[in-house]
Amino acid sequence: MVSLYFRLIGARIRAQMQYKVSFWMDLIGFGLVTGLEFASVAFLFGHFHAIGGWTLAEVALLYGLTSIAYSFAEMFGRGFDSPFERMMQQGTFDTILIRPLGSFFLVLASEFQLMRLGRTTQAILVLGYALLQLPIVWTPARLLLLPLTIVAGAAIYTGLIVIGATICFWTIKTPEVINIFTSGGAEAASYPLSIYNGWIRSTFLFIVPIAFANYPAALLLLGRTDPYGLPGWLAWAAPVAGALFCAAALGLWRVGVSKYQSVGN
Amino acid sequence: MSLIEVENLRKSFSVAVRRGGRFAALKTLLAREYREVSAVASVSFQVAAGEMVGYIGPNGAGKSTTIKMLTGILVPSGGRITIDGRVPHQQRVDHVRRIGVVFGQRTQLWWDLPTIESFELLRYIYRIPERRWRANLDAFTELLELGPFLETPVRQLSLGQRMRADLAAALLHDPAILFLDEPTIGLDVVAKERIRQFLAQINRERGVTVILTTHDLEDIARLCPRVVLIDHGRVIYDGGLEALRMRFGRQRTLVVDLDQELNGVHVANAEIARREGPRVWLRFDREATTAAALIADVAARYRIRDLTVEEPEIEGVIRDIYQNGSVM
Numbered sequence: 150m151v152s153l154y155f156r157l158i159g160a161r162i163r164a165q166m167q168y169k170v171s172f173w174m175d176l177i178g179f180g181l182v183t184g185l186e187f188a189s190v191a192f193l194f195g196h197f198h199a200i201g202g203w204t205l206a207e208v209a210l211l212y213g214l215t216s217i218a219y220s221f222a223e224m225f226g227r228g229f230d231s232p233f234e235r236m237m238q239q240g241t242f243d244t245i246l247i248r249p250l251g252s253f254f255l256v257l258a259s260e261f262q263l264m265r266l267g268r269t270t271q272a273i274l275v276l277g278y279a280l281l282q283l284p285i286v287w288t289p290a291r292l293l294l295l296p297l298t299i300v301a302g303a304a305i306y307t308g309l310i311v312i313g314a315t316i317c318f319w320t321i322k323t324p325e326v327i328n329i330f331t332s333g334g335a336e337a338a339s340y341p342l343s344i345y346n347g348w349i350r351s352t353f354l355f356i357v358p359i360a361f362a363n364y365p366a367a368l369l370l371l372g373r374t375d376p377y378g379l380p381g382w383l384a385w386a387a388p389v390a391g392a393l394f395c396a397a398a399l400g401l402w403r404v405g406v407s408k409y410q411s412v413g414n
Numbered sequence: 415m416s417l418i419e420v421e422n423l424r425k426s427f428s429v430a431v432r433r434g435g436r437f438a439a440l441k442t443l444l445a446r447e448y449r450e451v452s453a454v455a456s457v458s459f460q461v462a463a464g465e466m467v468g469y470i471g472p473n474g475a476g477k478s479t480t481i482k483m484l485t486g487i488l489v490p491s492g493g494r495i496t497i498d499g500r501v502p503h504q505q506r507v508d509h510v511r512r513i514g515v516v517f518g519q520r521t522q523l524w525w526d527l528p529t530i531e532s533f534e535l536l537r538y539i540y541r542i543p544e545r546r547w548r549a550n551l552d553a554f555t556e557l558l559e560l561g562p563f564l565e566t567p568v569r570q571l572s573l574g575q576r577m578r579a580d581l582a583a584a585l586l587h588d589p590a591i592l593f594l595d596e597p598t599i600g601l602d603v604v605a606k607e608r609i610r611q612f613l614a615q616i617n618r619e620r621g622v623t624v625i626l627t628t629h630d631l632e633d634i635a636r637l638c639p640r641v642v643l644i645d646h647g648r649v650i651y652d653g654g655l656e657a658l659r660m661r662f663g664r665q666r667t668l669v670v671d672l673d674q675e676l677n678g679v680h681v682a683n684a685e686i687a688r689r690e691g692p693r694v695w696l697r698f699d700r701e702a703t704t705a706a707a708l709i710a711d712v713a714a715r716y717r718i719r720d721l722t723v724e725e726p727e728i729e730g731v732i733r734d735i736y737q738n739g740s741v742m
Contacts, residue, residue, distance in 0.1 A: 164524065167567070240520070246506065249540060
């Protein structure tokens with residue numbers, strides 16, 4: 150299954166490389182555009198020295214973690230993004246269902262957007278800057294927490310993209326509102342969760358748990374306390390939150406597939 | 415038990431109703447009303463292993479919807495399908511491993527990659543043993559003349575080439591049943607003929623059961639000893655082509671060459687379809703009279719030089735059914 154995934158993804162990447170110039174322009178362009186995101190965050194610090202009590206380097210840690218996770222979700226979950234909407238509109242999802250493999254797997258393996266590496270690169274640079282600036286006491290466990298948090302975050306963002314795709318089974322088009330949570334969520338998560346009001350905090354923790362992509366891990370690494378009493382050990386629950394959210398997305402997906410109506414010829 | 419058993423198969427879709435009047439778009443957005451539209455009302459038939467069946471009917475009759483249920487793409491609203499002992503939508507993965515599907519209107523190949531790469535990916539997707547895959551690929555490359563464009567990206571293939579590549583792709587894993595939805599649509603005469611020959615050959619030599627929908631009556635005449643004709647989501651005929659002509663082609667024509675050109679020709683139980691000099695085309699209903707009685711009648715009144723009886727052509731029969739939308 151894993152080797153088949155890489156084979157199919159490899160085919161997609163080779164196909165994208167057929168348009169080499171366009172590929173490199175996309176990659177670099179995307180890196181620059183996403184770079185502006187953090188630049189705009191940093192710009193705020195020219196006027197305020199801290200946001201919610203967090204310094205620029207601390208916010209860079211938040212931004213780096215969530216942005217790497219989001220870039221992975223965009224890369225790996227691309228099949229569920231606009232290409233899937235096109236599949237729905239053109240009825241080509243039919244050709245997914247006639248293959249002897251799970252439809253979820255096949256859609257996942259149907260696309261891989263290498264150009265999103267632009268965001269990954271930029272986010273890694275920001276994370277690197279944060280880690281260099283911050284006086285974090287490193288232990289093996291804390292080192293492990295970084296990749297764990299990023300993978301969990303990527304899973305949560307991917308789950309969101311999958312849910313957006315699943316709605317297509319009923320509406321044919323992914324509603325724009327899902328972007329509030331994906332790109333909007335990634336942006337909102339660049340700031341400490343404590344600056345938001347109660348219901349936003351609850352939403353990002355318990356319903357669309359994108360807060361787990363960075364906030365608890367940052368609390369733990371920085372030794373900060375959350376004004377609302379959120380414990381730092383919650384960072385270790387990120388994989389659980391990611392797994393639960395993905396399971397929910399997958400369950401919804403199954404229901405959606407059974408409602409698939411195809412299109413007339 | 416037959417290979418394919420379909421019983422009282424039903425499919426209806428819920429379609430959002432558009433509203434008229436002011437703020438119609440807004441109303442539709444806020445509170446949608448759905449209407450059930452029946453695509454397949456009640457379809458039953460059985461297909462034995464090795465058969466080649468034409469599944470035909472006018473546009474919107476429910477052909478594609480039936481094929482999509484048989485291939486496990488759509489979940490039926492009611493009724494039962496059993497194919498090789500499996501229920502397609504419930505055991506989709508096991509089911510599709512044993513079937514091949516070709517949609518004339520859309521390719522299943524990897525658009526931007528050389529054709530051969532699609533075949534290679536399919537080898538891994540279906541886990542086809544290397545030797546078997548190689549043997550099939552060689553055979554299909556020869557039969558369908560794929561050689562010249564194996565290295566060409568699919569997006570650069572002509573429609574005929576793409577169709578041939580799609581056919582090969584659908585058969586690499588040795589399916590027991592091949593479903594074809596409009597396999598010759600948009601192709602020129604030569605390309606159509608090549609595909610027909612290939613289909614006949616794999617049916618004959620490999621014993622692949624073939625179910626095909628088509629609008630091309632030549633496909634049916636050349637390939638399908640049996641047709642299932644559907645209209646408004648129901649089977650209105652299931653049997654041989656010849657019997658279809660007998661049943662629905664009730665209008666026969668007696669062509670008479672008279673001794674001389676006449677102005678008024680009157681014969682009971684027949685109408686004049688055409689006149690050309692002394693030649694008269696008399697159309698009659700096989701239920702109302704026989705050719706013998708009609709000839710006797712004409713001969714009693716006029717001097718005849720020659721005559722022939724024209725049977726309705728199968729193309730004409732089916733076209734009539736298509737055009738009238740229904741035969742009932």
